[in-house]
Amino acid sequence: MSNSQTISIETTIEVPEWVKADLFEQLLKDTFKDFQNIRSFKAMPGTKPGDNYATLMLRITLEVQLKDSTTKTVSYMMKLPHASEAYQEAWGKNKHSVFDIERDMFMIYVEEFKQLYRNVGLEVEFGAKCYKLDTPNEHVLLEDLRPRGFQSVVRKAGVDEEHTISVLTKLAQWHAASAVRVATKGLYPSHISDGLCNEDGKHLLSKMTDGMVPYILKTLSTMEGQEACAEDVKGLAGSITDKILQVAAIDPEDFNVLNHSDCWLSNIMFLYEKETGKLLDSYLVDYQMCKYGSVAFDLIYFLLSSPKLKIRIKKFDYFVKQYYDQLIKHLKLLNYSKKLPSLIEIHKSLLKTGIWGYFAICGVMAGTALEATETASFDNLFSDTPEGEAFRTILYSSNSFKEHLNLVLPWLSNRGALQNI
Known part of the structure; x- marks a missing residue:
């Protein structure tokens, strides 16, 4: 990700601090051969209350800029553990x-x-x-269907x-x-x-x-x-x-x-x-x-x-x-x-x-x-x-x-x- 590129992060729920745009950079490079940088990163609730009890589900949306100056939008579903005692x-x-x-x-x-x-x-x-990100933190990253x-x-x-x-x-x-x-x-x-x-x-x-x-x-x-x-x-x-x-x-x-x-x-x-x-x-x-x-x-x-x-x-x-x-x-x-x-x-x-x-x-x-x-x-x-x-x-x-x-x-x-x- 280019240091000069501004990354807009929009979240509507509390997201672990390690879930950030840089984490997805290698995956995006593997996906887009002309990848240049990440324009924006958003993390939003992926399900409504009651749809998923066992994990926290996020929908991750990234806007990717390519070397020809065009952009692509890609989204993933990310499952994370709850932080609670229960x-x-x-x-x-x-x-x-x-x-x-x-x-x-x-x-x-x-x-x-x-x-x-x-x-x-x-x-x-x-x-x-399913994709594997380079992090020791528990997660499952899936294609958004x-x-x-x-x-x-x-x-x-x-x-x-x-x-x-x-x-x-x-x-x-x-x-x-x-x-x-x-x-x-x-x-x-x-x-x-x-x-x-x-x-x-x-x-x-x-x-x-x-x-x-x-x-x-x-x-x-x-x-x-x-x-x-x-x-x-x-x-x-x-x-x-x-x-x-x-x-x-x-x-x-x-x-x-x-x-x-x-x-x-x-x-x-x-x-x-x-x-x-x-x-x-x-x-x-x-x-x-x-x-x-x-x-x-x-x-x-x-x-x-x-x-x-x-x-x-x-x-x-x-x-x-x-x-x-x-x-x-x-x-x-x-x-x-x-x-x-x-x-x-x-x-x-x-x-x-x-x-x-x-x-x-x-x-x-x-x-x-x-x-x-x-x-x-x-x-x-x-x-x-x-x-x-x-x-x-x-x-x-x-x-x-x-x-x-x-x-x-x-x-x-x-x-x-x-x-x-």
Whole structure:
């Protein structure tokens, strides 16, 4: 960057002092062969409150001057850790940084999966490009997908059948490639395959499940006809985390894949044809909590949180079949060498892993139903403060959440997911 060039830095939120224009200079030189200097640098909030709890998301916009005096504008999405005590308690003591994990996912494993498809003549994309900046500070830097026409959707409304099947197709492609990768190269390292289901993640799992039981019970006490479900939840209290860890244990006899493990509408972007608005593709984002195991983890999580409420349960089995057909198609395409799973085996796994549905209720389903509020934050989700108490009360008591709960909780109960035996 030229010393004589004035850099305009515009920020609307507090940004760590190490996040500055000079940090991006080498990346820009690699991107633009006629790079001369950086004209301006802006850091703005990349998401709205409630869209992303686990990390601080910035949208970085830079205006670049080239040697012919023309300018180009480029933008990135930058994920950073929160500086709060609540965040450090949840993530700070982990053996492996969630930022290193996600960067490895994007730069190693996503690339491996894409190459598997290229080897059989198919181009499949799973997400944005990822970059590494020369800094010891924790970060993940991603391509901003908006200039390419990608959009997020209003998560509270949920998505229709077309969008749901698009995401399930992408999950099937991802799962198929991840299984073929294991069949050819062996298992993933533990920091990639464990997700939250280890000692590092147990505290956060407990906060999200057993820790939220009082709020769920308080809400159920105001809902007519939910007495039996309230008794189920009361009977589970204190053992939910252990049950989740039990079903998360890998059964080598099952069909296992690398689950995305956080597949909901805040972590999905859709590409539409500019002229017609036709849905063209869906991308998954946020690969920091992947978990090796049954496909049921992703299916339960996504299908209980993201389709429109009126089709969520009504078409659950239909959606599983649509996913299954795509899974088998892509396993065959990639010449999977092991036994193909049957649809019955997938359904058995969905029943066996039902407690993961309760985790989805406490987390993304509540987040999906939440009205926009400035108090939605990682700190308020977990901290023992009046502000945290107030936010969690709002999160689990809204009429929208009750509508979701009224549909999903009895369905889980009827499938045996809430039995404590």
